[in-house]
Amino acid sequence: MIYDCAIVGGGIAGTQAAVQLGRYRHSVVVIDAADGRSTMCRKYHNLLGFPDGIGGPELRAIGRKQAERLGVQYIRGRATAARQEDDGFLVTVGDLAEVRARRLLIATGVKDRLPDFPALMPCLGISVFVCPDCDGYEVADRRTLVLGAGEAGLSMALELTHWTHNIVYINHEMKPVSVDKLAGLIEQGIAYIEQPIRELLTEDDRLKGVLLADGSVMAGDRAFVAFGGNDVRSSLAGQLGAKLAGNRHIVVDPRTKMTSVRHVWAAGDVTLHSEQAAVAMGDGNQAAIWMHKSLIGHVNWSKAGTLS
Incomplete structure (x- = not known):
């Protein structure tokens, strides 16, 4: 046929x-x-x-x-x-x-390209997002974690300042970022952490924060992922x-x-x-x-x- x-x-x-x-x-x-x-x-x-x-x-x-x-x-x-x-x-x-x-x-x-966290998929579109044009509104005036890699994550964090300035960028893969762009991030009041994430902390489809490699917890009930590639x-x-x-x-x-x-x-x-x-x-x-x-x-x- x-x-x-x-x-x-x-x-x-x-x-x-x-x-x-x-x-x-x-x-x-x-x-x-x-x-x-x-x-x-x-x-x-x-x-x-x-x-x-x-x-x-x-x-x-x-x-x-x-x-x-x-x-x-x-x-x-x-x-x-x-x-x-x-x-x-x-x-x-x-x-x-x-x-x-x-x-x-x-x-x-x-x-x-998404990180291999078992708790991630149930949260996508609910409390963890990929596209700021689609879902930037969902983090308006809220504490937001950006889980990313290098300058892809950095660019995402800067883009989200249209909705909120309470942002933490966690460079999970510890890829390099330019000194100038990092300075611009800090000028916007965005916190920057360069270490791997051990796991996402969630309740069902709701993000509560992330457990970092050093054992510390970074709280946040909204996140964007931006790994590039x-x-x-x-x-x-x-x-x-x-x-x-x-x-x-x-x-x-x-x-x-x-x-x-x-x-x-x-x-x-x-x-x-x-x-x-x-x-x-x-x-x-x-x-x-x-x-x-x-x-x-x-x-x-x-x-x-x-x-x-």
């Missing part, structure tokens, strides 16, 4: 695209490894219509059910390779399975020859979301955009619209806007 559309990634962007393409009555398959950001975030706080927030797993489940009602199929697995064929694309899933499709959407996202999952696009930015994000046409490879689209955090759930939804929907237009032949690419 050859599908009209294959979507690699069942997160926010991929699922939104699947819903839209299902409503166009195209045959659609979503290949989902189910280990992206949306599987870990316990609460999105800044989405229209959810004033009390909604969890990533819950939103994914609702979206998948909506897509499946429209005939969209899901395959659990990791897409490991992709290549062009005469009639479209072949995507390898795991070691053996293969999926063929006329159009391809890459919505593989970004994998955050996130994994941009753009390898499939690279295999197909799509244009990548210097930071490995996939470059897409701002209007159509198509990559530099004809009939390959990308949406969500794997592209160059603000890494927000709402933006990912918009990306997925926009990509789906243009995938549909290409399938029914209603596109003048010279006017639609494409990457060269």
Whole structure:
């Protein structure tokens, strides 16, 4: 079987695209490894219509059910390779399975580099956060710990001063920071600690503080993590020859979301955009619209806007 559309990634962007393409009555398959950001975030706080927030797993489940009602199929697995064929694309899933499709959407996202603390995952989106644009508001006027590495953590601490100045930056990996930037941190009244964290102190999903390597406890009921070195999952696009930015994000046409490879689209955090759930939804929907237009032949690419 050859599908009209294959979507690699069942997160926010991929699922939104699947819903839209299902409503166009195209045959659609979503290949989902189910280990992206949306599987870990316990609460999105800044989405229209959810004033009390909604969890990533819950939103994914609702979206998948909506897509499946429209005939969209899901395959659990990791897409490991992709290549062009005469009639479209072949995507390898795991070691053996293969999926063929006329159009391809890459919505593989970004994998955050997070410390290996068992208590961290239950707190993500509740009392420990990753994105200041999403959740800086959640620490407004509160004591906030920044758990990070080198200048990635330092930059996070400085960015959070928009909401609070009661900040402690703990350089867990003890990576170097410039003297000038460290001086700027101190000028902002941010405390700086350079030693490893032994463990997070929590009650269920609520942070209470951290136990440091020297045995001391640093109290705090809110934290941000910032370790840098996130994994941009753009390898499939690279295999197909799509244009990548210097930071490995996939470059897409701002209007159509198509990559530099004809009939390959990308949406969500794997592209160059603000890494927000709402933006990912918009990306997925926009990509789906243009995938549909290409399938029914209603596109003048010279006017639609494409990457060269």
